[in-house]
Amino acid sequence: MTVKLGLGLPQMKQYDLGRDVPAVARAAEETGYDSLWVFERILFPTPATQGLFGIEGLPWPDQYRSVADPLVTLALAAGATERARLGTSVLVAPLHVPFQLARSLATLDAAAGGRVVLGVGTGWSKDEYAAASLVPFARRGRALDELIDVCRAVWGPDPVSYEGEFTRIAPAEVGPKPARPIPVYLPANSPRAARRLVDRADGWMPGATGVEALASAWAGLRELAAERGRERAIAVTVRANARYSAKPVDEAERAPFQGSVEQIVADLVAHAGVGVDEILIDLQGTMRDASELVDVAAEVHAGVRGAGV
Template sequence: MATRLGLSLPQNKQYDIGRDVPDVARAAEEIGYESLWVYERALFPEAASQGLYGIEGLPWPDSYRGVAEPLVTLTLAAAATRRARLGTSVLVAPLHVPFQLAKAFASLDAASGGRVVAGLGTGWSLDEYAAASVRPFEERGQILDEVIEVCRAVWGPDPVTYEGRLTKISSATVAPKPARPIPILLAATNKKAQRRLVDKADGWMPVGLGAGQLAAQWRALQDLAAERGRTEPLQAVLRTNAAYSAKAYDGADRGPFQGNVEQIVEDLAAHAEVGLDEIFIDIQGATRDAQELKDVAAELYTAARAAGI
């Protein structure tokens, strides 16, 4: 069975969000992409407290200057499409009030006919936490736990009751409900986060950094699920951050998903062999405008399907 393919929506600063998001969403669905994805970057610090991903000295990419809010972006896409799933990869959960986030996801799922996928993470930016977080950075794991619990409660049957550190719901009706249970996927990168994923979530959202590394991580996660007595299968959706260029990259140091369409498809094929449910491609950082994004997305999709992906 072919791997499902998705596409990231245009959120970065070079795009006109109101015009380009619906346009790209419609085009992607017509091309054949089965899902549409957004990510979260709350701000761009002019003097960052730390480097990209918390790595000292690694600069933030200029594409992060002005990233559109993820659920607003998905709402624009939902109104322009009929079939494609609508996912976050990832939404930084502790930057949001748990109850309001749960209600927003439920409303979007109800409005879209059951197409939402909630991909959540804890983030890494101290500057984003200083500006927006409901609790300090050091408590990010605990807040993600509460977000998951509140979502499950709010999305479940009425009356809803819940008592946590941030959230207290005393026997209330909370509607609208999602059209179906919204899957929660986590971008778990360490052992503690992986245990949370196995115990509380529906699946995993890795980033494509090499097929061999991905396969080892997937085996380890499945082994952990077996150790902890999980019986439900884990879903897995791979994010690929493609450094697309019109010309082939001919250096020996070519990274995963770096280069032209042929090279990116070669990497897609290698990662698809790992056996995940879905792969989505983020090319928005390398395309000048929505038209180029649509053209490259169409070329990638055709080439990937021709390669048996």
């Protein structure tokens, strides 16, 4: 089976959002990309109270200094496309009021004709929590659970009602409804997160850290699903953050998805061999502008399909 290919939309400071998001979305759909994706970073702390991903001493990349709102970006892409699915990879659950996010996603899905995919996680930045979350950092897992519950309640039949730790919805009609049930994808970076995914989600959204690591994690997740009696298949969309360069990078020194188009294509083909459903390639960070992003994305797509994947 041919693996689906997704593309990260331009959200960073080198892009003219009103012009470039619709243009890139349209071009990607015409090229043949199956889906378009956004991510969430709400600020760039100076100085940061913790390193990137919470790792001591790991600096935040400069490209995070300005990242456009993910739902506004998806709305721009929705208006410029007809077929491609529109996904978040990922939203940080505790930075959102669950009821309001559920309504925004339902509205976007209704307007786009049933194309939204919700990738959502707990986040890791204490600076972002301090700025935007009403939930304590220590309760971020519970906040994610409640957001999923509230979304499914709001997207379901009226009257909607819910009583949780952070949210209370008195019986009410809530519309518009999504065009179809919006699938929920989760990361699984810990045993507890893996159990949440198996029990509650439609799909898994891992980062691309290498073929062996992906294969091992996917095998473990399938074993856990069998242990917990899950019968439905788990869809898998791998997120690959690429660092493109016009010239090849020394193979002995490069990380996965770093290098020339040919090297990035080789990594995509190798990761597809693990048996995943889709790979999201985010090229925007190292592009000069939208024109280069469109051109390189087209070369990557042609390379992968030319390899028979």
